Amino acid sequence: MIRSGLVVSICAFFLVSFTSLQSQTTHNSGSLADTLDYPKSFGFGRPATDREIAVLDTDVRPDGKGLPAGSGKAAKGKLVYAAKCSGCHGVTGIEGPNDQLVVIKNPADPKVKARNKTIGNYWPYSTTVFDYIKRAMPFNQPGSLTDQEVYDLTAFLLHENGLIRAEEVIDAKTLPKVVMPARDFFVPDDRKDGPEVR
Amino acid sequence: MRDKKEDKSLITEKKISRRTLLGGAATAAVVLAQTASGKSFQAALTQSELLWIEDPTKVPGVPPGTLGTRSPFEKPVKAPSDISSRTPLQDLFGTITPSDLHFERNHNGVPAIDPAKYELVIHGMVKKPMVFNLADLKRFPSVSRIAFLECSGNYRGAADGKITPQQICGLTSQSEWTGVKLSTLFREVGVDPKSTWFLAEGGDAAVMTRSVPVQKGWEDAILAYAQNGEAIRPEQGYPVRLFLPGWEGNINVKWIRRIELSDQPYQTRQETSKYTEAVGGGKIRQFSFTIDARSIITYPSYPNRVEKGWIEIRGIAWSGRGKVVRVEVSTDAGKSWQPAALQDPVLDKAHTAFRYLWNWNGQPTEILSRTVDETGYTQPFLKDLLAARGGNMGYHFNPVTAWYIQGDGQVLFKAT
Numbered sequence: 269m270i271r272s273g274l275v276v277s278i279c280a281f282f283l284v285s286f287t288s289l290q291s292q293t294t295h296n297s298g299s300l301a302d303t304l305d306y307p308k309s310f311g312f313g314r315p316a317t318d319r320e321i322a323v324l325d326t327d328v329r330p331d332g333k334g335l336p337a338g339s340g341k342a343a344k345g346k347l348v349y350a351a352k353c354s355g356c357h358g359v360t361g362i363e364g365p366n367d368q369l370v371v372i373k374n375p376a377d378p379k380v381k382a383r384n385k386t387i388g389n390y391w392p393y394s395t396t397v398f399d400y401i402k403r404a405m406p407f408n409q410p411g412s413l414t415d416q417e418v419y420d421l422t423a424f425l426l427h428e429n430g431l432i433r434a435e436e437v438i439d440a441k442t443l444p445k446v447v448m449p450a451r452d453f454f455v456p457d458d459r460k461d462g463p464e465v466r
Numbered sequence: 467m468r469d470k471k472e473d474k475s476l477i478t479e480k481k482i483s484r485r486t487l488l489g490g491a492a493t494a495a496v497v498l499a500q501t502a503s504g505k506s507f508q509a510a511l512t513q514s515e516l517l518w519i520e521d522p523t524k525v526p527g528v529p530p531g532t533l534g535t536r537s538p539f540e541k542p543v544k545a546p547s548d549i550s551s552r553t554p555l556q557d558l559f560g561t562i563t564p565s566d567l568h569f570e571r572n573h574n575g576v577p578a579i580d581p582a583k584y585e586l587v588i589h590g591m592v593k594k595p596m597v598f599n600l601a602d603l604k605r606f607p608s609v610s611r612i613a614f615l616e617c618s619g620n621y622r623g624a625a626d627g628k629i630t631p632q633q634i635c636g637l638t639s640q641s642e643w644t645g646v647k648l649s650t651l652f653r654e655v656g657v658d659p660k661s662t663w664f665l666a667e668g669g670d671a672a673v674m675t676r677s678v679p680v681q682k683g684w685e686d687a688i689l690a691y692a693q694n695g696e697a698i699r700p701e702q703g704y705p706v707r708l709f710l711p712g713w714e715g716n717i718n719v720k721w722i723r724r725i726e727l728s729d730q731p732y733q734t735r736q737e738t739s740k741y742t743e744a745v746g747g748g749k750i751r752q753f754s755f756t757i758d759a760r761s762i763i764t765y766p767s768y769p770n771r772v773e774k775g776w777i778e779i780r781g782i783a784w785s786g787r788g789k790v791v792r793v794e795v796s797t798d799a800g801k802s803w804q805p806a807a808l809q810d811p812v813l814d815k816a817h818t819a820f821r822y823l824w825n826w827n828g829q830p831t832e833i834l835s836r837t838v839d840e841t842g843y844t845q846p847f848l849k850d851l852l853a854a855r856g857g858n859m860g861y862h863f864n865p866v867t868a869w870y871i872q873g874d875g876q877v878l879f880k881a882t
Contacts, residue, residue, distance in 0.1 A: 309654055312602040316587050316595040324587060324724050327665055327675060330733045386739075390750075393733040400735040403673040407574060410671045450750070454742070457754040461787050461841035465854045466745070 328399040332444035339439035345424025370428045388429030394446035514538035552636025561817040563639035573672035581705045590727035593656025606646040614640045618714035621863035627878030640817040645690035648683040661727040669723035677731035712786030712815035713755040746856015757786030760864035761837040771875045774828035785839035792838040793820040799832035834868045847882040
């Protein structure tokens with residue numbers, strides 16, 4: 269009896285302090301209680317300079333933010349691809365041994381169909397092609413490509429996947445506008461807390 | 467057979483010369499040895515070198531050392547592939563995964579990062595873009611929490627039933643993670659209230675990136691620098707990783723070097739081409755972070771062969787949505803279900819050990835476990851999951867797993 273009474277009063281105390289906290293801050297969080305006595309700033313760390321941020325910040329957003337100057341063409345990308353990528357992704361981007369990069373048009377074999385998920389029919393954003401190749405490829409020499417090579421490779425892979433014409437120029441303005449057929453298939457997570465299996 | 471005594475002197479002499487030169491070894495028992503000139507020496511033996519001693523009460527044991535050892539009789543190992551390595555769930559007890567058995571999934575190997583050179587940059591939609599080194603991060607108020615970490619691509623079956631818990635779902639492990647709350651750093655840099663997503667970037671050869679809702683950062687995200695009481699292991703993100711309780715492994719970016727606050731997701735390769743799942747009707751589910759409730763019986767399991775009589779069925783259950791409230795076990799192929807005992811403490815978003823005592827009558831049967839979490843979600847059967855997702859398998863696959871027990875006691879996996 270005594271014990272349960274104690275628990276109730278602690279909970280009540282917590283509830284009161286928690287609701288009063290919520291009105292003081294815009295960010296709701298179950299762990300606010302222990303950050304209340306934090307100073308405004310601890311003063312640890314140092315300001316980041318624009319230069320050091322620029323060196324690391326190579327990411328590209330779907331709206332094109334982050335794309336560097338320059339432009340690329342599929343014909344030039346074909347040469348870079350043959351030299352630096354085909355060994356792992358296949359001469360035509362289909363045969364591997366690593367990830368398939370070019371979509372197979374209308375495969376009959378259901379097994380091929382199931383595996384046929386790549387830039388042309390599964391990737392929802394064209395900017396991801398540039399971002400990913402620049403940061404992670406070639407797998408054995410990541411980060412070694414120039415922006416020029418990445419632009420050319422991006423144009424090449426988009427063209428091989430039937431998303432742009434051979435002569436189209438890919439740059440910071442045109443890349444975000446490339447229409448990706450898979451975009452409409454993507455839906456945000458619709459699972460919720462509770463009994464429903466989704 | 468060779469004479470044991472002879473073996474002993476050979477080993478001892480070899481050790482003397484090596485250890486004398488190297489200045490001693492950590493895990494050494496001290497034994498007296500004779501040199502050729504008849505002089506007595508103290509020589510060091512390790513636990514494994516002492517294995518041949520028949521009566522341990524007749525020989526001094528290993529003195530205190532600088533590092534503990536695993537008994538040479540125990541050989542739990544991870545199961546590696548080119549891209550991941552799995553925790554041997556069937557060899558573990560309780561709920562904490564020994565750090566060296568924690569699963570791994572990397573996108574271009576484990577980097578070597580000098581902690582003295584480590585820096586974390588936080589920038590983007592913030593008042594003060596900042597750089598924190600490891601010592602800075604450790605000066606902030608710290609937090610510890612025990613929670614599971616699971617890769618969302620963590621289900622496999624086998625038509626012949628010859629598959630262990632490690633192979634079925636060994637991409638889940640549990641640790642006590644210690645670090646600084648991300649919310650503490652958010653306050654420090656002054657995150658813009660309009661910011662809704664942040665990019666987390668790793669310092670590995672994949673320069674791995676994922677977009678994370680800022681809300682999770684305020685709620686319970688941790689920048690972890692320690693695991694089970696010591697610095698995080700390189701395979702787990704040394705020196706610092708992002709830890710998002712209850713969320714799929716990949717988004718818990720390891721070797722984290724940069725956080726950029728933004729007002730939209732970045733649509734990185736890992737959240738578009740990968741870690742998305744077809745759910746029927748031509749739809750592909752994206753940003754499915756939370757791990758659904760799941761359980762698995764780890765004993766008895768393949769390749770065990772059990773005997774008629776008392777068997778303590780053991781396993782683990784977990785949910786990314788909160789606490790496990792119930793685990794039910796069936797020993798009659800799903801016809802009836804009994805509650806299993808849960809081992810205290812039952813923690814939020816944590817592996818929870820369960821057990822059920824069963825007297826097997828020797829007749830072939832199937833044993834299964836299913837868990838219910840505090841939101842009322844019940845772990846589904848494989849066929850129900852497939853039905854809910856238009857017949858697709860893929861990420862976030864958490865079906866009930868059955869073990870078929872043959873009349874001869876051989877245990878085999880069975881899909882549900």
